[in-house]
Amino acid sequence: MSELRNHAPAPAAPVRDRSESRFPGGPVADPAGSHHERRIRSFQPRRSRVTTGQGDALTRLWPRWGFEIDGKSVLDLEEIFDGLPVVLEIGFGMGEATARMGEADPGTGILAVDVHTPGQGNLLGLAERNGLSNIRVANGDAIILLREMLAPAALDGMRVYFPDPWPKKRHHKRRLIQPEFLTLAAKSLKPGGVLHCATDWEPYAEQMLEVLSAHPDFENTQEDGGYAPRPDFRPLTRFEGQGLDKGHIVHDLLFRRTTATATATTAAQGSAPLTG
Template structure:
């Protein structure tokens, strides 16, 4: 991502990017947040696997950066694939049911859901640094003790770091639709992902997906209907109405204004 800070004059061989607010020279190779989210926590460039996400580079605001520096050691974790997580220890409550949210954007909807349901922990996973900082800031401002932010690849989190039946639910809201046909293999909701998700969801837990890209919604419905681990919570099948607990996001509102149709899918782990 962006740059960190050093004191005094930088070595001539280093790339410089000007001075920070304290007048110190910044080195582009130094991390901006030494105790914050790592740029590549699992060394994922060593793993040959098609990914469903594309990391985005965008500016971290002063408020987001402050939240990352102060709150990441307490509420954040890197998906390094090196250990199994104890979710009870992570949230400070062994009885707290935990839902995994994959891809939370700027975190507004996540914070609203956490505030509306303090009896459920939300492990929110994304690779977008400004969004991570924004969600941490929102959680602190609202006094939310039931949010933790995970940085990195959700597949590695599910495969390497979570215990079987560990999750009380899973949310995948507006994943990248990869609209071009040659990119469809990058879509997250595929049979292989569902098998992994089913292994980490407790029996009866619900996988909730939402998308405003209709061809992707149809594919989601097709693969979920065909998966033996899941059953549609809709008695007659098909898409579900948006449940009250999923807030209408700014992104979703913009899509609706453009005439997009949003589809929700709720499938229960058998």
């Protein structure tokens, strides 16, 4: 008869603190803390493997060129970018297009925001290899950045290229380009600054055109009130090329921040909760 033995339960795997980085000195999973706010997210973090090179770039370069969107302080963009005009890019994927734009226009600073860790590491590596001193990478929710961490009229431009279209009707409330977001964007843009959006999802392009045209703080740069030709400074991305191969039509929208005539409207709407 076999002897019965009491086996102690295996110790539980340690739970990683979400305020800790997977890479020493690198970006953390939830910089603002889940307690910061409760709202519908317009983005969904993707999980994919970080390569050795990307991890090395995160470890070495994040303390120098990276920022956490924690909502705790206002960024001094003039100091960070040595006085360069600054454009905010929301969602940069793997960063290839961002690096190309930074290289083509070294006189403009690019504050690139995303939550995709491999993309953050890839962009940092590209910036180092190409000697780009005008790119900084921010980790976290762009809404918190706009609302809590940027001074009024701090930006010379804003780019939102190929945001998640959330194609199902029940998810449309998650789309980023909505009136509440535009009010936040207008607060952070200098008068005359351009918000440039691009999408290959036709229904989302139509929504973008509708809400941008209706917002009092923006005016269409196109005299006919429609979509714009792709500007030379926006490079074709690998993702865009795949969409074009499938017959998708890419729409660019370039809307200019109006002058002080709409300031009162922006101020009045600035405290409205953002839910999309």
